[in-house]
Amino acid sequence: MNKYLLLIILNVPFIVYGLIKATIYYKEGVYSVLQLVTRVTFWILALVGVLFTQQLYNFLIGHDLTNSSPLSIADVLLATFSFLSLTMIIRLYARMEKAEKKVADLNEELALRYAED
């Protein structure tokens, strides 16, 4: 199987998921316009990178800008897992921030209620 095609098959679903999620969050009012634009730009750049990896590699080789070997299965897997890890780290970070906010809100609420008693 063509390795570039495998790279596309493995990674495009993540990108499409990211784009759909960003749009849903924007429609639900969770994201502002700036946040939507940031995410859509990120995912489109990723999509372009994945779809045109072969052309990019050929361009770099053709202009003597790289001497790395062509894409291997290990490279495909590495790229996919890097992508997956990055997405998971960002989501984890966002969830931690949300959890911290909830604790702070709870702390605040208790301090104010306790003062009134």
Add this chain to the structure above:
Amino acid sequence: MSKRKQIRVCVVIPAYNEASVLAEVLRNLPKLHHHQSFKINFTTVVVDDGSSDNTYQEARGVEGVVALKHIINMGAGAATRTGLRYAKEHGYDLAITMDADGQHAANDALGLIERILDEPELDLLIGSRLKSDGNMPRHKKIGNKGLSYVTFLLLGTYVSDSQSGLRVYSRKALENLSYHSNNYAFCSEMIWQAKRAGLRIAEHPIEAIYTEYSKQKGQKNFSGAMKILQQLVNRRIMDIIQ
């Protein structure tokens, strides 16, 4: 003689392990002040941010002081937010935040309040230690200026003393200002959020009082500045990715 309009001001003091100096700081705060056109009544609210010493008990021991307690320590930003919410929910006309270690002079606080009363179009008035010829040590001046520039680069808002804790908030600011930082990054984030909310910000020169206690207790200069820098970068990233 014309009757002066009454103004209620909430003095918010976030405190963490300040039991040894807090009572004296609280006793030095004004209770009542007569401005040209206003009679100003002050209520002091101490927010104990989960101290392990007797900060809460010391605050409760001072007559007329409202003491709030965080069950766990969340940081100066969270404690300030609790105090400002108290001021908002209890209908105060103005709020002022001050440090608990006696770094701010009562006269400077009054100066800020008089200015915001004279210029009612202002919403957030920040006491700037760098706009006066004050006694701030050179290394602290450099650190504070550096953090103000970083605030500008990351958040696009410039004030000369972005880390100052002496600030006055109008009623409009109390109702519209919100921020996320629980730690010291709140000083810069608050200015950023105020600008986003369309609030009018100004600065007013103040002195900084550096007692032996505040010098010992204060943030370790370089590491403290680096910590705030890291918190600001995190805040900016979170605003983008969240």
